[in-house]
Amino acid sequence: MHLRYYSPSYNPRKHEKIISLLKAIEDRYSIRWEEVVVNSEEWYLKPIQLTEEEVYEYHLKPVSKLIRENSEILRSLGVKVLIETVTKKFKSISGHIYVAGTIAVVHEKVVWAGIWDEAVDFLKRLLSEGPQLLEVLKT
Numbered sequence: 660m661h662l663r664y665y666s667p668s669y670n671p672r673k674h675e676k677i678i679s680l681l682k683a684i685e686d687r688y689s690i691r692w693e694e695v696v697v698n699s700e701e702w703y704l705k706p707i708q709l710t711e712e713e714v715y716e717y718h719l720k721p722v723s724k725l726i727r728e729n730s731e732i733l734r735s736l737g738v739k740v741l742i743e744t745v746t747k748k749f750k751s752i753s754g755h756i757y758v759a760g761t762i763a764v765v766h767e768k769v770v771w772a773g774i775w776d777e778a779v780d781f782l783k784r785l786l787s788e789g790p791q792l793l794e795v796l797k798t
Contacts, residue, residue, distance in 0.1 A: 660798075
């Protein structure tokens with residue numbers, strides 16, 4: 660299992676916090692992470708690899724049930740995550756898709772994904788508890 664960061668977050672400070680947590684998790688537990696750039700910001704100049712719409716349609720939507728089930732597991736362990744469908748979590752009422760700032764747990768496919776504060780809370784908990792937090796997730 661590894662972590663994937665769909666970057667950058669819309670907020671530069673939150674982006675730096677996420678990168679810092681990912682590096683700390685990798686240093687402490689050797690949990691690998693990758694960055695997939697999905698958004699451009701004037702302060703972040705890496706080229707876009709996938710659009711937010713592509714991530715939503717091909718990485719998240721097909722595993723919506725699994726993401727929700729794993730959110731329920733994490734919530735039962737006290738992790739501050741939203742228990743929502745992928746549509747509710749990543750798509751606004753007006754239909755705009757928001758994926759930048761998402762952290763995903765990947766085991767061949769995405770098994771859990773959280774956005775913004777939820778992502779940061781998950782990473783903090785993973786840093787304090789270690790790989791056993793990932794081991795409880797359904798794949």
